[in-house]
């Protein structure tokens with residue numbers, strides 16, 4: 001692979017992401033100068049086996065120890081299996097796997113060692129994107145918003161729009177693409193909306209041994225239990241003014257709100273909770289955006305999409321409507337952010353993570369043979 005990250009002009013970055021739903025590792029190429037997206041390229045995916053997923057799940061919420069080391073090994077090995085033999089990148093943006101996230105108290109932990117990947121793949125690797133934001137008082141998340149700003153410009157949009165990511169956790173970014181730089185006042189407002197698919201996945205796994213509610217089929221057969229929904233919405237997180245972010249399991253006890261319900265009613269209610277959390281999030285926006293574009297696996301769930309369409313005050317559509325790939329946006333984001341880090345540009349700002357001033361996160365590891 002090429003290693004010319006010092007060169008002027010655009011770079012070809014390979015972003016890799018292992019998200020909170022623990023399904024697998026996504027990889028995607030993006031060509032960018034750190035400001036504009038020039039093109040999107042090849043993509044790849046490597047699912048975790050049930051055994052690998054169990055090793056990572058066993059380490060969630062932990063900060064150190066054997067379980068964390070075992071998870072880190074699984075994460076690194078899966079990335080190497082996906083990336084070995086990949087050609088044509090100038091650098092890699094490696095997010096790793098978040099195991100624990102408590103930015104106000106203990107920090108944030110993404111496992112997988114970027115220096116090991118740099119050596120094994122013989123390519124510069126940008127990683128540990130969240131720590132310096134947290135050290136400067138930020139939430140360390142969400143980090144995709146600077147990329148969302150570039151996406152809105154790439155798609156030729158001029159109006160204020162929202163990007164809604166529905167992975168394990170949900171996050172919303174309001175973008176005003178008419179403001180040239182993402183760190184400038186008014187360009188972005190971003191925060192985590194609440195749990196998205198994680199509680200529903202956990203329910204499907206626990207009761208039916210299935211990874212998720214495919215096509216929302218289970219939820220479609222059930223009724224939403226309004227009492228449980230109201231209890232959920234009384235959680236103080238929703239009234240909290242952004243910036244704010246969540247750990248995957250911050251709402252894991254919400255499955256207990258649906259414990260007495262049938263499988264179908266429980267699935268319908270957890271799906272409604274995800275949509276209701278997004279509707280609550282909109283209350284923190286100064287005015288509704290012209291449209292909301294949905295990315296992440298939740299957009300494949302028609303029951304969830306229908307609930308969003310009913311509860312938001314603006315049209316809702318998958319990001320494919322503006323030519324983006326909603327299964328790869330997060331991987332592309334970390335490729336894009338890697339180039340910003342390599343160029344010394346900020347990757348977060350007060351309106352995305354609450355950090356005191358715009359800051360660039362990330363460590364650059366060069367392969368040892370080029371040091």
Ligand SMILES: Nc1ncnc2c1ncn2[C@@H]1O[C@H](COP(=O)(O)OP(=O)(O)OP(=O)(O)O)[C@@H](O)[C@H]1O
Nearest residue numbers: 019020021167168169197212214215296297298300
């Ligand atoms: N066909 C489908 N029907 C219903 N739900 C789906 C479908 N495909 C994916 N999902 C949901 O989307 C989830 C995966 O979403 P995604 O890949 O965006 O998560 P992630 O990137 O791991 O999470 P995060 O953005 O929180 O880091 C699955 O676990 C499942 O809940």
Ligand SMILES: CC(=O)N[C@H]1[C@@H]2OC[C@@H](O2)[C@@H](O)[C@@H]1O[C@H](C)C(=O)O
Nearest residue numbers: 020098101141142143144169171330
């Ligand atoms: C700490 C952490 O890994 N957070 C993830 C998670 O998954 C979705 C949401 O919670 C978001 O805040 C973030 O990921 C995306 C990629 C982000 O940083 O923008």
